[in-house]
Amino acid sequence: MSSTPSSVEPGAVEQVPGDRNAAAMGHKPAVAGQEPVLSVRHLRVEFPTRHATLVALDDVSFDIAPGEVLGVVGESGAGKSMTGNAVIQLLEPPGHIASGEIHLMGRRIDNLAEEDFVPLRGRHIGMIFQDPLTSLTPLFSIGDQLVETLRAHLPMNERQARERALALLREVGIPAPETRLDSYPHQFSGGMRQRVVIALALAAEPELIIADEPTTALDVSVQAQILALLKRVCAERGAAVMLVTHDMGVIAETADRVAVMYAGRLIEIGPVGEVIRRPQHPYTEGLMASIPGLAERRERLYQIEGAMPRLAAIPEGCAFNPRCPHATERCRTERPELLPAGGSQAACWLHDPENPVARREVPRDIPRDTREVAR
Ligand SMILES: Nc1ncnc2c1ncn2[C@@H]1O[C@H](COP(=O)(O)OP(=O)(O)O)[C@@H](O)[C@H]1O
Ligand code: SF4
Ligand SMILES: [Mg+2]
Numbered sequence: 456m457s458s459t460p461s462s463v464e465p466g467a468v469e470q471v472p473g474d475r476n477a478a479a480m481g482h483k484p485a486v487a488g489q490e491p492v493l494s495v496r497h498l499r500v501e502f503p504t505r506h507a508t509l510v511a512l513d514d515v516s517f518d519i520a521p522g523e524v525l526g527v528v529g530e531s532g533a534g535k536s537m538t539g540n541a542v543i544q545l546l547e548p549p550g551h552i553a554s555g556e557i558h559l560m561g562r563r564i565d566n567l568a569e570e571d572f573v574p575l576r577g578r579h580i581g582m583i584f585q586d587p588l589t590s591l592t593p594l595f596s597i598g599d600q601l602v603e604t605l606r607a608h609l610p611m612n613e614r615q616a617r618e619r620a621l622a623l624l625r626e627v628g629i630p631a632p633e634t635r636l637d638s639y640p641h642q643f644s645g646g647m648r649q650r651v652v653i654a655l656a657l658a659a660e661p662e663l664i665i666a667d668e669p670t671t672a673l674d675v676s677v678q679a680q681i682l683a684l685l686k687r688v689c690a691e692r693g694a695a696v697m698l699v700t701h702d703m704g705v706i707a708e709t710a711d712r713v714a715v716m717y718a719g720r721l722i723e724i725g726p727v728g729e730v731i732r733r734p735q736h737p738y739t740e741g742l743m744a745s746i747p748g749l750a751e752r753r754e755r756l757y758q759i760e761g762a763m764p765r766l767a768a769i770p771e772g773c774a775f776n777p778r779c780p781h782a783t784e785r786c787r788t789e790r791p792e793l794l795p796a797g798g799s800q801a802a803c804w805l806h807d808p809e810n811p812v813a814r815r816e817v818p819r820d821i822p823r824d825t826r827e828v829a830r
Contacts, residue, residue, distance in 0.1 A: 725799020
C-alpha cells in the first residue's frame with residue numbers, strides 16, 4: 456500500500472469497543488426499531504468537467520443511530536470528506552449530488568434549497584474540522600463566539616447564553632473557564648482550540664456531529680483526550696457522530712462501527728471489532744496489515760501494492776481489481792454490491808453466496824524476524 460498511515464499501537468485491538476454493537480451492521484438501523492439520525496441512500500456525487508463527468512461518490516449507503524459513532528476510513532482521496540460535505544451541502548461547485556437521498560431524523564435534506572439548509576447547520580448538524588481555526592474567528596473572544604452561536608439557535612438572553620457557554624467550556628475540559636471566556640483563539644493551544652470547537656459544535660445540541668479528521672493536527676496524547684471527550688459527550692447526549700479519518704488507530708479507539716471507503720465507494724461496513732479483527736474485503740485486509748503490531752499476529756495479511764485510482768480512471772467492475780491478489784475476469788467487469796460477509800458486509804465477489812470467487816494464496820508480509828535481520 457502506498458499511503459496508509461496509522462497510529463494503532465500493539466495491543467490496541469484488544470481494547471476495541473465495537474462488539475457491543477455486534478447486531479449493528481450494514482445499512483440497517485444500528486438499533487432495531489430506533490430511527491437512524493442520519494440515513495444516506497445510494498448517494499452519487501458528480502463533478503462535470505470539460506472532458507468527462509467524474510463520479511466522486513458512487514452508490515454510498517449507510518445509517519448512523521442516536522449515540523453511535525460511525526468511523527469513515529480509507530486512503531487519502533477515497534471520498535471520506537466528500538461524503539461529509541455532501542451531507543452538509545458544502546460540496547465545492549461544480550460538484551453536486553446527482554442521485555440518491557439523505558435523510559436527517561426521517562426528513563429528506565439533500566433536496567433542500569440553501570436558505571432552508573442554513574438553519575440545519577449548527578442547530579441540527581454540528582461540524583468539527585481538522586483545523587480549529589476554520590471554525591473560529593480570530594477577531595472575537597471565544598466567549599462572544601459561543602454566546603453568538605447559542606443565541607442564533609436557541610431562545611436565550613445574553614446572561615443565559617454566557618452561563619451556558621461557561622458550562623459548555625467546563626464540559627469540554629477547559630480549566631477555569633470563567634477566566635478564559637474573554638480570551639481569543641490565538642491565546643489557546645491547538646488542543647484547547649479544538650475543545651472550544653467541540654463546545655461550539657455541541658452548543659445547540661445538534662443530533663448529528665460530522666467530525667472530519669478532528670485530531671489529525673494534534674499531538675498523539677492530546678488526540679486521545681479529544682477523541683475520548685467527543686465520544687463521551689456524544690454518548691451522553693445521544694448524538695450520532697460521523698467520524699472521518701485516515702487513521703485506523705482513531706477508529707479503533709472511538710468508533711462503534713466502521714465504514715471503509717475506496718475510490719468513492721463504500722466497500723466494507725460493520726462493527727469496529729469485527730472489521731479490525733476479521734476484515735472481509737481484501738482492501739480492508741491490506742489496510743489492517745499496515746497497522747504496526749497487528750500484521751504479525753494475523754494470517755492472510757499482506758501489503759497492497761499500487762495506489763488508489765484517480766477519479767478519471769476508476770476501473771470497470773470492482774474498483775480495487777488492479778490491486779487485488781484474488782481478482783478474476785468477473786471482478787474486472789461486474790461491480791459487486793455490499794454482501795453479507797462474516798460479521799460485516801463487504802462489496803467483494805469473494806462473498807457471493809451463489810458463486811464466490813476463490814481466494815488465492817497470498818504471500819504474507821515479510822515475517823517479523825526477517826524484517827529485524829534486514830534492518
Ligand atoms: N473540488 C473538487 N473537484 C474535483 N475533484 C475533487 C474536488 N474535491 C475533491 N475531489 C476529488 O474527490 C475525491 C475524494 O476526495 P475527498 O473526499 O476529499 O477524499 P478524502 O477521502 O481524502 O477525504 C478525490 O479523488 C479528490 O481528488
Ligand atoms: S471483487 Fe474481486 S477484485 Fe474486488 S476485492 Fe473482491 S476479489 Fe478482489
Ligand atoms: Mg478528507
